[in-house]
Amino acid sequence: MTMRLAFGFSLAAAALAALAFAPFYVGPYQVGLLIGLAGYVTLSSAWALFSGPTRYVSLATVAFFGIGAYTVAALNEILPYPLVLLAAAGVGLGIALIVGLSTLRLAGVYFVIFTFGLAELVRQLVTWYEVNVTGTLGRYIFMSFGPEEIYWQLLALMAATLFVSWCIGRSRLGLALKIIGDDEVVAAHCGIDIARTKLALFALSAVIITLVGAIQAPRWTYIEPGIVFNPTVSFLTLIMALLGGANRLWGPALGAVPLFLLFEWLSANFPDHYSIILGLLFIAIVFILPGGVLAFVERALAHSKRVTGNAERVREPGTAEARQ
DSSP states (O other), rough: OOHHHHHHHHHHHHHHHHHHGGTTTTHHHHHHHHHHHHHHHHHHHHHHHHHHHHOOOOOHHHHHHHHHHHHHHHHHHSSOOHHHHHHHHHHHHHHHHHHHHHHHHHHHHHHHHHHHHHHHHHHHHHHHIIIIIISSOEEOOOHHHHHHHHHHHHHHHHHHHHHHHHHTTSSSSHHHHHHHHHHHHHHHHHOOOOOHHHHHHHHHEEEEEEHHHHHHHHHHEEOOOOHHTHHHHHHHHHHHHHHOOOOSHHHHHHHHHHHHHHHHHHHHTTTTTTHHHHHHHHHHHHOOOTTTTHHHHHHHHHHHHHHHHHHHTSSSSTSSHHHH
C-alpha cells in the first residue's frame, strides 16, 4: 500500500510539474485554455468537497466566485495582492458561515432553490450598490502580472484542493460526511455533530471557490455583475462534477477537462444554442451516468470480473462441461 501511495504521489508530482512548465511551450490562446481548465477543475473539486459526500446540490458557486472577483476589484489599489487574496478568503468564509448556519438544515430541492436564489440575490445587491452608491456598474483591475502568473496561482490552488480532498476522504471527517449523505438520522445516532460537520465543509468549499474568482479577476481587467455572476459558472461546475463522479477524488477533474473544451467549442461555433446543448447534456448525465463516469467504469470492470470468474469456475475439472 505504501509503494502504491508513493507511486501515486510521484505520478501526481510529475503531472503537476509538466502542467507548470506548459506556458513556456504554448501560445497565448492555449494559456487562456489552461487558465479555464485549472479554474474549472478547482471549482468542480471544491464543489464536490461538500456536495459530493453530503449529496446537497449547491448552485451558489457563482455567488462566491463573484464575491472573490469583486473583492479584488475593490481592494487591488489599496492593499498588496497577497492581502487582497486573504481578504477575499475572509469575506467568502464570513458569508459561507452566515449562509450555512441559516440554511444547512434545509435539504433536497429546498436547498437547491435557496442556493440558486442566493446567487441571484448577491448579484442584485452588488448591482444596486454599484449603481446607487458608487455611481458606476463595473470596476477596472490593473495588476502587474500576466496570464501565466494567473495560471500558476490557479494550478497551485488546484493542487491544494485535490490534496485537501484526498486527506478528507481518508479521515474521520470524510467518513462522517459519507454517513450524513447516506442517512442523517443514522449519523445523529452515531454521535456525529451533523450541523458542525456540514458547516465546516461548506465553508471550506466556499473559501476555495472565492479564491478561484479572486485569482481570475485580473484576467478580465474590467468586471461587472453580468460577467462574474454569470449563472453558467454554477451549472457548468455542477455538470462537470456529476459527469466525472462527485464522490471520487479525480472525478470532478475527469468531468471538467472534456466538458470545458466542449463548452469552448460550442460557445465559439453555436453562441446562440450552446446553453440548450449543455442542458440536454445535463439531462443525459443524470439519466445515463447518475454516479459519474468513474462509477460506471468501476461497475463495468466489476461485472467483467464476475463474468470471467463464473466462466473459469465452469471450466474447472469435475464440472459438467469438463466431464463432457
